[in-house]
Amino acid sequence: MLVINTIKNSARITLRNNWLRNSLANFNAAPTNFTRTFSLGLALRQQQPDLVSVIFVRANGERIKASGKVGDSLLDVVVNNNVDLDGFGACEGTLTCSTCHLIFKTADYERLPDKPGDEELDMLDLAYDLTDTSRLGCQITLSKDLDGLEVHVPASINDARAA
């Protein structure tokens, strides 16, 4: 299973590295809403029926709308939409960190097709604010029926200070 995951992830990483380079180029620029609004543009969605919309909810309640293609991981969505989450996806989806930790609503968590594997759970064990419905964003693949998915982003900075 690990081997399969690794191969799956390597393929993803190759793709993602290009995206990362592009998106990180804008990383240090002041965040703008332009990209997000644009990627959610209605016209665009109609042209690409495979687009799945996702809402990331920060600890302070701020809602960030983004979208990805069927087959993308939630990490891909964050990277491709330039979602402004510091440090998210540090290991680039290779199951060696827990920086893409996301918290799902119970109903959403239960309808996710793939259950977390040992390697994912091992990494989640190191995450701050771990819940029973926590997953790593890099392991969640978008499907059409996840359209409108809402996930919570834990407030890790505050936790580190409390620790």
Added chain:
Amino acid sequence: MRNFIYSRRKLLLNLYSNNFSTSAIKTQNVQQATTGATKRICIVGAGPAGFYAAQYLLKQLSDCAVDIVEKLPVPFGLVRFGVAPDHPEVKNVINTFTKTAENPRLRFFGNVTLGTDVTLQELRDRYHAVLLTYGADQDRELQLANEEQPRIISARKFVAWYNGLPGAEQLQPDLSGRDVTVVGQGNVAVDVARMLLSPLDSLKLTDTTDYALEALASSKVERVHLVGRRGPLQAAFTIKELREMLKLPNVDTCWRPEDFTGIADQLDKLQRPRKRLTELMLKSLGEQSNRKGTPSIGKQFLPVFLRAPKAINQNEMEFAITELKNNAAVATEATERLPANLILRSIGYKSSCADAAINFDAQRGHVCNLQGRVLKDNSSKSVEPGLYVAGWLGTGPTGVILTTMNGAFAVAKTICDDIAAKSFDTDALKPGFEPANKSVVTWSGWNRIDQYERAVGKAKGKPREKIVTIQEMLRIAGV
């Protein structure tokens, strides 16, 4: 206009002259100056804490210029010299750090040592704020007789040796004996155990230094004992590292059943991470009893609990048998001897005091601070305005990169908050660091080293072959 063209041409000429160093420094300076950034922040130490703090500062303070000063000619600290060579995925953070380094508002000064090449006072005079992130380069000691013998080495040095830290290549660990005893059970302890037990063929595909691969090829080590003072419920290694160990080909993990007496009954009381780790140990223990009778397939990994180091003898180590009282290990009169041709001490790192002006707690080995603000002295709670610490230098050596990342973000946020609250002056013009009579490696110098290492590594089927001496690094960097 003519003057402008002339100066541009001069700049270009400089770029292509043989004197890479001077021109590269000038390029960095020009780049940073054109951004119009006025708030100068200096970060000392180019490891994960330094880079994550830089990333946050550059993003949140659009008018700040960040300089990173690093003792070595090369960046990335423990990501390069600490992370195990067979964990290349963990090193992916380098891609993000590189993007941060390529920001025109950032300058990199490699081969500059705080306390030797520049003092803390000079840096504080030349910057509005200084953030210390130079990590932990010393180790805790057992405080036992014979500890200075060459066959007792710190796991930190052993890690530095296989990872090519300049100066560590002379370590020559004696791998001619059958038994290695690792004192300590953290992830560093597991890393060194895995490096000693892993099949050589898999290590050859990593960036393990050539001299270490050579030494490991003739290693006679068959058994690695991993000894901790407390019990399985207090084990310091994390589950990923254990699972990896259990999957290592041709290595049997052998637990001591008596260490696990009563452990299964306590599972329900445990938090999820501790519970899953304990379940994995118990599962492995169960498989081991099924295996009984079949001869061992090769090398052995032997975790030993409830043993405190007591004495170092010829080819063995003596431990006091301990009992747990309120989660602490208390030594009993009883002792046990374990074979130990080589002893690796892995009981924690501590930092060193790079400059006498730093308020440093020598006992605990870290900089005295309150949430990243460096304290003036220990008794008062008053802080040094504009002086900060992040990473292991401030927190002590604990946690994974995630922990360091969150910590560095938090301290960087504190700096932003303090600037907004005008806790220290940021209006006065500050000149920043100007290297005098010193070979300084800029980011473009590092890029040359990086490309060279990758090219040499590629020819051998490795991701890179690290340059292991400072002299050679400087030569390749062109300074």
